[in-house]
Amino acid sequence: MIAYNSKSLDNRDIQEQAEDARERAFITPEELEAVRTAYPVDLYTPNPYMRIGIFILTTIIMQFSFGLFCLIMVSAMSEKAFSVLCFFFGAGSYAIAEFMVKDKKHYKSGADAALIWIAGGFILGGVILAANAEGNPWGYCLVTLILSTLFVLRFADVGMSIVAHLSLLALLFSILESLGTSGKIVVPFTVMLVSLGVYLASLKLSKVHTYRHYKSCLLVLQGVSLLTLYMGGNYFVVRELSIEMFNLDLQEGQDIAGGWIFWILTIVLPLLYICLGIRRKDRILIGVGLLLIAAMVYTIRFYHSVAPLEVAMTIGGLLMIGVAYGLMRYLKVPRNGFTADSANERNMMEAVQIESLIIAQTMSHTPSPQPDQYNYGGGTGGGGGASGEY
Known part of the structure; x- marks a missing residue:
């Protein structure tokens, strides 16, 4: 695909x-x-600086082309015609992306990424204009989810994988919000369950050889889903979003319903990530867990001012440094094949694989046998099944 x-x-x-x-x-x-x-x-894959330049240049060309069409059709331009033009440019951008990949052999050159992002933007813009911006938010989220999933499957774009995950959560959020109070109550738990499901699915698929070309997307999905899982259970996120988006009326110091559950999740999840990361030799779990320790400290500091902000930030930084140092000391000696110097371990494994490839390539070109240097004639000796001729 x-x-x-x-x-x-x-x-x-x-x-x-x-x-x-x-x-x-x-x-x-x-x-x-x-x-x-x-x-x-x-495949054509330029250096990172060239990719950025090609991305910007492709974007400018497409935007200028779109603006030129708008100027040509300005006299007869209506909102409906503008939406049709957006659909046309979206489909055209996607077709050009397919052409650049199939015929010009572009791979992560900047042009293919720019074209799929432009295609998605134009098509989504056309949908919004066609609905006169009065459609349900879940409809826009659904269109975004379909487009981003298509681009991930076709082009293995890492950014689109993040968009697909966030649009899935936004779709569920919009649907649950429309259900009233009961739907709003289960929003945090739904976000956590879906994020956990995405993490487990991406973790499993990343180990399947068939999906090896999507490995970068799956690794990013693991990290993003772990972040959204924590955000769904973070006390600060749940409380403040409930006030802003659900118009929850809370007095200063008043707690939300079931607040103790979210306080437990706020504190336990980062530590759980780190412990599981060490146990499973998963650097993503460890990295996300260390990052979320800062979020945990900030959340506690926001509602319980036990120290000035500068002191709290210093304590949080020292805590992260202490955890990192403790992990390095703990993993200084290899434990079940997992060490602090995991890069060298990975490179050694790659070196073994490359050595195997070289040996296989060398052995596949076995030199042809040289003619016998000494020509003794064609006689044979007797015994052991020989003919007995000399």
Whole structure:
């Protein structure tokens, strides 16, 4: 389903591992060149600076083209015609993106990313204009979810995977809000359950070989879903959003219903992330858990001013440093194959894989046997089943 050539993507991953192994002196330049020759890549992927430039240039070209069409049709332009024009440019941008990928072999060049974001923006804008901006919010969330999911499946765009997850939560939020008080009560728990489901699904899919080309998207989804899971149970987020969006009337110092549940989640979840991360050798869990310790400290400080803000921030920073230092000391000695120096462990595994590829490539070109240097003639000896001729 992905638009890029699957074999070229596999070869690209092999070349990247070989280049990394060469930088760390695991293989020689000759072996690196042998890998490149054996696994060619025909994809166009410029350096990061060129990608940014191509992204900006593509965006400017498409926006100027859209503006030119608007100027040409300004006399007969109505809201309906404007929405049709948005649909036309959205479909055209998507078609150009498919062309750039299929025929021009662009892969993360900046042009393909710009075109799919422009296509999504134009199509969504056309939907909003066609509905006269009076449609239900859940309808716009549904369109965004469909478009972003399509772009993730076709182009494995990391940014679109984040949009897809957030639009899914926004869709559920809009539906539950329209159900009245009962729906509003279950919003935090729904967000947490859906985020947990997305995390478990992305964790499982990232281990399936079939979805290897979506690995970056799945890893980002794991981190984002862990964040939204915590936000769904964070006391500060639940309380303040209830006041702003649900018009909950609370006096100063008054607690929300079931507030103790959210206080427990606010404090326990970051620590649970870190513990599970260590146990499962998951760097994403550890990183998100350390990040959320700061959110936990901020939430406690916001409602319980036990110290000035500067002191609280200093304590929070020291706490994060202490946790990180403790983890480094704890993992200084390898424990069940998990160490603080996980990068070297990963590179060693990649080096073994690259070495296997080089050996396989070398053995596949076995030299042909040389003619016998000594020509003794064609006689044979007797015994052991021989013919007995000399």
